[in-house]
Amino acid sequence: MSTVKKDYVRPLDIKNGRVDMGHGAGGRAASQLIEELFLSAFDNEFLRQGNDGAVFAPPPLPAGARLVMATDGHVVSPLFFPGGDVGCLSVHGTVNDVAMSGAQPLYLSASFILEEGFPLSDLKRIVESMAAAAREAGVPIITGDTKVVERGKGDGVFISTTGLGVVAPGVDISGSNARAGDVILLSGTIGDHGVAVLSQRESLEFETSIESDTAALHTLVAAMLQAAPGGVRVLRDPTRGGLATTLNEIARQSCVGMVLEEHAIPVLGQVDAACELLGLDPLYIANEGKLISVCSPQAAAAVLAAMHAHPLGQAAVQIGVVTEDPHHFVQMNTRFGGRRVVDWLSGEQLPRIC
Amino acid sequence: MSTVKKDYVRPLDIKNGRVDMGHGAGGRAASQLIEELFLSAFDNEFLRQGNDGAVFAPPPLPAGARLVMATDGHVVSPLFFPGGDVGCLSVHGTVNDVAMSGAQPLYLSASFILEEGFPLSDLKRIVESMAAAAREAGVPIITGDTKVVERGKGDGVFISTTGLGVVAPGVDISGSNARAGDVILLSGTIGDHGVAVLSQRESLEFETSIESDTAALHTLVAAMLQAAPGGVRVLRDPTRGGLATTLNEIARQSCVGMVLEEHAIPVLGQVDAACELLGLDPLYIANEGKLISVCSPQAAAAVLAAMHAHPLGQAAVQIGVVTEDPHHFVQMNTRFGGRRVVDWLSGEQLPRIC
Numbered sequence: 001m002s003t004v005k006k007d008y009v010r011p012l013d014i015k016n017g018r019v020d021m022g023h024g025a026g027g028r029a030a031s032q033l034i035e036e037l038f039l040s041a042f043d044n045e046f047l048r049q050g051n052d053g054a055v056f057a058p059p060p061l062p063a064g065a066r067l068v069m070a071t072d073g074h075v076v077s078p079l080f081f082p083g084g085d086v087g088c089l090s091v092h093g094t095v096n097d098v099a100m101s102g103a104q105p106l107y108l109s110a111s112f113i114l115e116e117g118f119p120l121s122d123l124k125r126i127v128e129s130m131a132a133a134a135r136e137a138g139v140p141i142i143t144g145d146t147k148v149v150e151r152g153k154g155d156g157v158f159i160s161t162t163g164l165g166v167v168a169p170g171v172d173i174s175g176s177n178a179r180a181g182d183v184i185l186l187s188g189t190i191g192d193h194g195v196a197v198l199s200q201r202e203s204l205e206f207e208t209s210i211e212s213d214t215a216a217l218h219t220l221v222a223a224m225l226q227a228a229p230g231g232v233r234v235l236r237d238p239t240r241g242g243l244a245t246t247l248n249e250i251a252r253q254s255c256v257g258m259v260l261e262e263h264a265i266p267v268l269g270q271v272d273a274a275c276e277l278l279g280l281d282p283l284y285i286a287n288e289g290k291l292i293s294v295c296s297p298q299a300a301a302a303v304l305a306a307m308h309a310h311p312l313g314q315a316a317v318q319i320g321v322v323t324e325d326p327h328h329f330v331q332m333n334t335r336f337g338g339r340r341v342v343d344w345l346s347g348e349q350l351p352r353i354c
Numbered sequence: 355m356s357t358v359k360k361d362y363v364r365p366l367d368i369k370n371g372r373v374d375m376g377h378g379a380g381g382r383a384a385s386q387l388i389e390e391l392f393l394s395a396f397d398n399e400f401l402r403q404g405n406d407g408a409v410f411a412p413p414p415l416p417a418g419a420r421l422v423m424a425t426d427g428h429v430v431s432p433l434f435f436p437g438g439d440v441g442c443l444s445v446h447g448t449v450n451d452v453a454m455s456g457a458q459p460l461y462l463s464a465s466f467i468l469e470e471g472f473p474l475s476d477l478k479r480i481v482e483s484m485a486a487a488a489r490e491a492g493v494p495i496i497t498g499d500t501k502v503v504e505r506g507k508g509d510g511v512f513i514s515t516t517g518l519g520v521v522a523p524g525v526d527i528s529g530s531n532a533r534a535g536d537v538i539l540l541s542g543t544i545g546d547h548g549v550a551v552l553s554q555r556e557s558l559e560f561e562t563s564i565e566s567d568t569a570a571l572h573t574l575v576a577a578m579l580q581a582a583p584g585g586v587r588v589l590r591d592p593t594r595g596g597l598a599t600t601l602n603e604i605a606r607q608s609c610v611g612m613v614l615e616e617h618a619i620p621v622l623g624q625v626d627a628a629c630e631l632l633g634l635d636p637l638y639i640a641n642e643g644k645l646i647s648v649c650s651p652q653a654a655a656a657v658l659a660a661m662h663a664h665p666l667g668q669a670a671v672q673i674g675v676v677t678e679d680p681h682h683f684v685q686m687n688t689r690f691g692g693r694r695v696v697d698w699l700s701g702e703q704l705p706r707i708c
Contacts, residue, residue: 061415
């Protein structure tokens with residue numbers, strides 16, 4: 001992003017203006033869009049370098065520390081939904097992907113693909129939401145890029161973010177670390193994000209007061225790791241595909257089985273009702289501010305206590321245990337006393353949910 | 355990207371299959387696409403971790419070394435063009451953005467936004483081109499994400515890549531470092547990429563043997579820095595907006611003027627002819643394998659010699675000098691003995707050229 005101040009005849013008309021192809025062409029219009037809209041919102045010393053990349057001092061890296069890089073594209077539809085928008089989602093999503101390695105996120109980059117004709121006022125709202133989320137998380141957006149595609153070749157705004165973080169020495173979190181006898185924790189209710197987004201879809205608009213749970217989980221992760229050093233083995237945020245798919249991924253990666261307790265899995269009444277109405281299963285619905293953790297049985301109580309003490313983990317619960325199972329099945333003891341297999345999401349239950 | 359091997363009933367039908375919404379939903383189909391198409395092409399230990407982010411040991415960081423992060427979205431249309439495609443372009447573009455800080459690029463991430471209905475055979479071709487470019491550059495793609503949008507809400511494939519690199523101690527490259535008296539070098543002919551892409555546009559298909567210059571420039575940069583430690587002040591690749599816009603950006607950032615020699619700027623005959631035909635000016639046309647360098651006058655000869663010795667700098671030339679100019683104008687002595695101002699690109703000369 002070029003950052004040097006220029007003298008423009010007219011500032012951007014944010015109120016009535018729209019994205020045009022010139023905003024992506026790399027000339028004056030592009031430069032003006034970046035300065036007046038992106039730089040003023042994201043304002044930081046790295047972007048102000050005005051070069052093709054952002055140069056920064058390496059973070060403190062004690063012996064045994066590692067780095068982590070994660071990326072996520074955000075194509076949620078609609079762009080604005082109860083509790084958030086594509087802007088804050090694009091920050092939270094990637095901060096969380098970095099945090100799920102047990103890392104402290106440091107910096108983000110952002111790549112925007114804008115559709116010609118998109119209102120600048122909506123773009124400003126999204127960018128300001130991103131900036132606020134980045135500030136709140138303490139993870140600045142230090143470099144970026146903007147492209148524009150013709151009307152009908154995009155869908156308003158797509159945002160791909162990439163995050164860099166540091167994993168402290170001794171922290172070893174991976175989807176492949178679960179062992180039979182471990183405990184499965186969930187940080188709160190499931191399905192809120194997916195239902196909040198669905199409630200705004202034109203084809204199925206319905207009344208609900210459910211808001212997306214979109215949030216940055218890295219401080220929750222830090223509290224959990226501190227509470228039980230070495231005790232947290234797996235962290236994963238159950239986004240696309242929901243809790244069921246994420247647990248199946250972990251079971252497969254770790255070559256274990258899982259047994260869940262249906263009654264223990266928290267679902268808000270309104271989410272349950274909406275799922276009933278739409279014929280959906282909350283186990284497969286995306287979350288954007290929840291995490292699953294697999295912990296050693298010795299560590300579970302301390303980790304759960306740390307979660308309860310954090311604003312984003314107050315409703316944390318144990319939802320099941322890890323078992324030996326050559327088939328790597330995720331099974332669930334139902335409310336009615338039966339047991340069933342909880343399979344992967346196999347279709348396309350909810351497109352463009354994040 | 356989830357990476358654990360699963361047993362599928364049927365492998366992907368690459369030959370006749372198409373991207374569907376399920377490939378972006380995070381379930382089985384998404385997992386299969388990632389494993390059979392992305393993982394097999396990008397194959398490396400980081401992706402095989404199978405987690406939301408890639409964890410890696412920090413690079414050697416001697417005292418004074420810094421890191422650099424750069425990101426670029428790629429929306430080129432058409433996706434395939436003479437000399438390249440969106441795949442290799444998305445590697446070269448970001449490797450170059452990292453290299454323009456004087457850095458050694460280390461790792462890339464990739465975020466794919468696919469349009470429903472896109473042929474899997476074309477996707478495979480693009481992914482293999484990316485993988486080959488990453489291998490050739492020695493910069494692996496260590497983490498990624500794939501989303502799918504409905505038919506008519508995207509345009510085949512958009513790829514956003516982010517790169518991480520290391521700037522060696524003592525290297526200080528920035529668009530703000532040019533000083534009056536410095537020399538401006540260009541690594542080769544201009545306009546090749548833009549003309550190659552334009553030649554394939556449906557609206558204006560024309561016959562040419564021009565190929566895109568798309569290439570990774572980091573080894574050229576390393577050779578230049580080694581040839582004249584401290585002598586290279588600015589590096590920039592003239593992509594969107596072309597040579598003219600990039601030089602204006604540098605002039606503005608460094609608060610200097612520039613005087614170019616038109617006769618010294620190399621343009622291939624076929625590029626010149628195509629520009630004539632289309633009413634375009636090669637000075638504003640995008641390049642993807644060229645760089646501009648501003649050097650101290652003492653260093654210029656050594657830097658130029660290093661460029662000539664590199665396959666991507668054989669046609670390198672001095673194209674002008676940096677001057678004092680309170681207006682920060684880029685001017686050009688024309689072939690006809692006059693002098694004119696070379697302004698920023700002001701319109702939208704070439705949308706979706708990269």
